[in-house]
Amino acid sequence: MSVYNFCAGPASLPRAVLEKAQKEFLDWQGLGVNVMEISHRSSEFIALAEQSERDLRELMNISDDYAVLFMHGGGRGQFAAVPQNLHVANKQAVYINSGIWSDGAFSEAQKFTDAIEINVRDDKNGEFNCLTPELWPLPSDASYIHYCPNETIDGIEIFDTVKHSAPIVADMSSNILSREIDVNQFDLIYAGAQKNIGPSGLAIVIVKKSLLSREGTEKPSIFDYALEAKKESMYNTPPTYSWYLAAEVFKWLKAQGGVAAIEQQNIEKASLLYDFIDNSQFYKNTVARNFRSRMNVPFWLNDESLNKAFLAESKQAGLLALEGHRMVGGMRASIYNAMPIDGIKALVDFMHKFEQEHK
C-alpha cells in the first residue's frame, strides 16, 4: 500500500531525495563518510553550499541585489531575527494579521521593536475581501511591513503583493518555491525549511543587501544578517545535514522543470481537492475561493461526530496526518511540492468512499 503523508510540518520530502540520501548515507561523494560528518569548511561542503545557493537563485530568479542566508532556528527564529535586524528607532513595524502565523510573528516582534498590528482577517461578509493587499490601511511610514502570504493553519493564501515605500517582509515558510513570485517585490523573504525545503530547524533568508546596513537592536550573532552574509552563513557551524537535504530538494525541483512546472502541478492538485469538497454535501471548506491556499487545505465534516472515524480509517488507508490544527479543528491536508498528484487522488477516493459509507 502506498502511504501519503499530509503532515503540515515537518512535512514529507520528495521520495527521490530520500532515496538518494539513503544511498549516500554511508559514503558521500566517495569520501567514505556521511556529509554530516565532514567539516563545513571542507572544499566538498563549501562546493555543496555554493551550488545550493546558485540553484535557489536560479529557481527563484534572485538577483545579486539580495543575499541568501542559510540560518538556524526555523521560521520562529526569524520571528525574532527580523525585528532585531530591521528595527529603526522612532519608527513602527507594521504586522498584517491574516491568520494564526502572522499573529505569532507580531507577538514575537513586540519584544524587540515598536510594532503595530493591522487585522485583515475579519471576514464579516464571508468574502475575505479585506485580505486584498490594496485595501490594507497602511500608514505612510514604517520601519518595515510584515505579512504571511500563506497561513498554514487557516488555509489562507494571499496571491497579490504589497506595494509600499517601506521594506516588505514576507514569511513564506509554507509556500516558498510553490509558485512563481517576483522576488524584486520583496525586501526580505524568509522561510523555515520544514514545509517545502527540507528538515526543520533550517531557515532560508533572502534579504536585500541594502538592508544589511541597518543596525537594528542588540542580537545574538547567529541572528545577525550582516554577519551571516559576510561569513557566507558559516559564522558558526551551520545545520549541515539539513543544508545537504535542502540542496538535494533544489536539484529535484530543477529536474521537475523548476517553479513554473511545480506551480502547475500544485494548481492541479489543489483544484482536484477543492472541487471535490465544494461538490460534496458532506465536507466543507469556508475560505473564499480567491484566498484558498494551494498548500494547506483545511476541511470539515458537516457531522463532526465522525471525525474520529475519519482519522482512524484514513490512517488505515495509508493517508497520514489529516487531523486539523488544534486551534481550528476539523481536518487539514497539507499538499506541498513533494506531494504527488496520486496522493490527492487517493485522498479524494477515500473521502468519497467514507462519505458513501457514513452519509
Ligand SMILES: *Cc1c(COP(=O)(O)O)cnc(C)c1O
Ligand atoms: C511552520 C511555520 C512557521 C514556524 O516554523 P518553525 O520551523 O516551527 O519555527 C512560521 N511561519 C509559518 C507560516 C509556518 O507555516
